[in-house]
Amino acid sequence: MVFLNEVEKHERAWGSESYTGRPRLDQILSAKVVAFWYPSGADEDMHTTITLHKNMDEISSYVTHLVWHTTKHRLPLVRLARVFQNQHEVKIKSVKIMYELEKPPQK
Numbered sequence: 001m002v003f004l005n006e007v008e009k010h011e012r013a014w015g016s017e018s019y020t021g022r023p024r025l026d027q028i029l030s031a032k033v034v035a036f037w038y039p040s041g042a043d044e045d046m047h048t049t050i051t052l053h054k055n056m057d058e059i060s061s062y063v064t065h066l067v068w069h070t071t072k073h074r075l076p077l078v079r080l081a082r083v084f085q086n087q088h089e090v091k092i093k094s095v096k097i098m099y100e101l102e103k104p105p106q107k
Helices: 001-015 027-032 057-069
Strands: 032-038 049-053 078-085 089-090
Touching: 001 027, 001 032, 001 078, 001 089, 032 057, 032 089, 049 057, 057 078
Parallel strands: none
Antiparallel strands: 032 049, 032 078, 078 089
């Protein structure tokens, strides 16, 4: 199972080391949504970090935030590597941005 392989890889990579907010193994295995992150600018051989979420809303907010607020001068600190919901991998299917002309101020 892909999820368990990713969790095992994470646990082996970090061992007894820790990072801010590192969840315990039992928390990872029981979480509804588990996101794996790479540090920005790092190659994919770097250790991923994990965040846990109640639902996909926080992941969606992150992706939306990237579209609206990222510039080449201010990249995010982490980039999304993989997301699992109920231990099944979730892929971003699409992102749609809609534009609307602003009405000119009335005189």
